[in-house]
Amino acid sequence: MTPEPAPDVIPAFAPDGPGADALLQVDDLRVSFPVAAGRIDVVRGISFTLDRERLGIVGESGSGKSMTGRAILRLVSAPGRVSAGRLRFDGIDLQALPERGMRRLRGARLSMIMQDSTFSLHPIMSVGRQIDESLAIHESLSRRERKRRVRAMLEAVRIDDPDRVAKLYPHQISGGMGQRVMIAMMLIARPDLLIADEPTSALDVSVQASVLQLIDDLVTERGMGLILISHDLSLVSRFCDRILVMNRGEIVESCRAAELHRAVHPYTRGLLAAVPRLHETRDTLPVLERDAREPT
Amino acid sequence: MNAGPSPALSVQGLTVRYGDAEVVSQASFEVAAGESVALVGESGSGKSTILKAILGLAPDWSGCIEIAGEPRGHRPDPRVARRCQMVFQDPYGSLHPRKSVDAVLSEPLAIHRLADRDTRIEAVLDDVGLDPRFRFRFPHQLSGGQRQRVAIARALILGPALLLLDEPTSALDVSVQAGILNLLRRLRAERGLSYLLVTHDLPVASFLCDRLAVMQRGRIVELAPVGALRAGDFSDPYARQLYAASRVGTVEDPPA
Numbered sequence: 001m002t003p004e005p006a007p008d009v010i011p012a013f014a015p016d017g018p019g020a021d022a023l024l025q026v027d028d029l030r031v032s033f034p035v036a037a038g039r040i041d042v043v044r045g046i047s048f049t050l051d052r053e054r055l056g057i058v059g060e061s062g063s064g065k066s067m068t069g070r071a072i073l074r075l076v077s078a079p080g081r082v083s084a085g086r087l088r089f090d091g092i093d094l095q096a097l098p099e100r101g102m103r104r105l106r107g108a109r110l111s112m113i114m115q116d117s118t119f120s121l122h123p124i125m126s127v128g129r130q131i132d133e134s135l136a137i138h139e140s141l142s143r144r145e146r147k148r149r150v151r152a153m154l155e156a157v158r159i160d161d162p163d164r165v166a167k168l169y170p171h172q173i174s175g176g177m178g179q180r181v182m183i184a185m186m187l188i189a190r191p192d193l194l195i196a197d198e199p200t201s202a203l204d205v206s207v208q209a210s211v212l213q214l215i216d217d218l219v220t221e222r223g224m225g226l227i228l229i230s231h232d233l234s235l236v237s238r239f240c241d242r243i244l245v246m247n248r249g250e251i252v253e254s255c256r257a258a259e260l261h262r263a264v265h266p267y268t269r270g271l272l273a274a275v276p277r278l279h280e281t282r283d284t285l286p287v288l289e290r291d292a293r294e295p296t
Numbered sequence: 297m298n299a300g301p302s303p304a305l306s307v308q309g310l311t312v313r314y315g316d317a318e319v320v321s322q323a324s325f326e327v328a329a330g331e332s333v334a335l336v337g338e339s340g341s342g343k344s345t346i347l348k349a350i351l352g353l354a355p356d357w358s359g360c361i362e363i364a365g366e367p368r369g370h371r372p373d374p375r376v377a378r379r380c381q382m383v384f385q386d387p388y389g390s391l392h393p394r395k396s397v398d399a400v401l402s403e404p405l406a407i408h409r410l411a412d413r414d415t416r417i418e419a420v421l422d423d424v425g426l427d428p429r430f431r432f433r434f435p436h437q438l439s440g441g442q443r444q445r446v447a448i449a450r451a452l453i454l455g456p457a458l459l460l461l462d463e464p465t466s467a468l469d470v471s472v473q474a475g476i477l478n479l480l481r482r483l484r485a486e487r488g489l490s491y492l493l494v495t496h497d498l499p500v501a502s503f504l505c506d507r508l509a510v511m512q513r514g515r516i517v518e519l520a521p522v523g524a525l526r527a528g529d530f531s532d533p534y535a536r537q538l539y540a541a542s543r544v545g546t547v548e549d550p551p552a
Contacts, residue, residue, distance in 0.1 A: 060469040174340075205496065205541040231469055231470060270471065275499065276474075276497075276499040276503040278525050283481070285478055
């Protein structure tokens with residue numbers, strides 16, 4: 001689907017070039033899906049590295065940001081197809097890893113907070129058991145110790161009444177609380193790399209702040225790496241260290257978060273301009289031209 | 297504010313219950329004709345419940361609700377539907393998946409026995425910036441922004457003077473959101489509409505509204521002009537906290 005193969009492009013990093021010892025190395029990652037006329041690339045050969053830092057990926061729906069996260073965790077199922085020049089996590093070649101090994105990593109060292117908690121929680125398992133499950137599988141702790149950890153985790157995501165909530169089922173809790181339960185579930189095993197796909201968009205500003213604080217503590221205290229996927233530019237710019245801007249499956253701009261307002265790519269500039277401001281004086285907001293895939 | 301014509305909406309001492317829980321307590325405010333007011337606050341603070349009570353979707357309420365000077369009863373009232381319509385948050389959930397745009401827009405006209413359906417539908421599609429060929433499409437053939445335009449057209453087709461907007465853009469991408477916000481602002485200017493907007497996004501309120509009412513635990517804790525968002529001069533501690541949480545490191549005020 002790409003217009004030209006561009007064989008003479010130098011790969012983002014040679015085997016022992018810069019970024020070789022990073023926590024995560026992604027080189028020429030592609031995700032494609034079949035359509036009526038062949039296959040379409042939704043992620044078109046993106047490359048980046050991640051250290052024990054906070055990396056934000058921003059873009060609009062359909063930009064490929066969520067697929068990037070899923071591809072790293074090998075969660076893109078058929079007929080989707082993933083290929084990469086290189087996909088290494090902490091020295092482990094994720095592409096060569098058998099499914100068993102991948103399962104051992106996932107949930108323990110590599111975690112992902114999904115966007116929609118209502119579809120991601122097990123409907124007939126109590127919240128407490130679901131959170132406990134990842135501890136029970138990945139760590140050998142006594143039941144009492146696990147219970148204590150679950151309780152502390154629920155408190156950390158600002159659930160006021162953890163003992164009561166732990167006994168509830170997903171349909172008995174609100175969306176915002178479900179999202180916090182998901183976050184608790186993903187953080188309890190203390191992963192090395194957390195991919196958070198719109199982790200707080202269902203939450204209120206103040207709860208959002210405390211959940212981000214919790215994630216931030218893990219990054220600074222335990223050296224966790226974080227990929228925060230979001231469409232919220234101001235959230236990403238105030239929370240992350242670096243930002244990748246994605247549009248139509250490609251990284252169009254990469255910059256330090258504090259310098260987002262100095263971004264130069266027209267797409268990034270367009271996104272920034274389209275956001276209403278707290279002290280808004282414009283009569284109309286500039287609207288980005290949407291890409292050609294939209295039905296017109 | 298009461299000197300001229302009666303306000304588009306007047307809510308006095310509104311208390312709404314869901315079973316034993318009091319979700320809204322003694323809320324009082326007005327929306328003047330042509331004015332746009334935002335209800336802001338966290339989820340569970342009762343913002344959407346106020347809209348539902350006005351529309352008749354939360355029947356267990358007490359107090360007084362007047363739409364264009366006429367008190368609203370507790371029963372479904374076709375006159376209320378003519379004067380006041382709602383645009384819901386989720387354009388994917390609020391349109392019937394098996395009804396075409398044409399069917400969605402015809403239904404209110406049929407219920408209220410209005411003639412000239414063809415002209416009215418064409419006009420309203422034009423008003424919300426949708427090409428006439430969208431008329432016979434189904435929701436799954438539309439993007440999120442186009443669906444929200446259809447939802448706005450559905451709300452406008454009976455010609456109400458007051459629109460209740462429940463987070464109308466929070467499910468949309470920023471650039472699509474900008475288009476819908478522009479549309480709402482233009483419609484208000486062209487038709488002299490009044491808006492009651494529920495949002496948790498203060499910048500959206502700043503773009504669309506004249507005043508805002510800050511809600512916390514079912515009560516309106518502060519009513520302020522949107523100008524307060526410029527200076528941050530709120531008197532209620534919760535309103536100040538909400539303002540501070542929204543302001544930190546936004547794109548226009550990058551962290552030092």
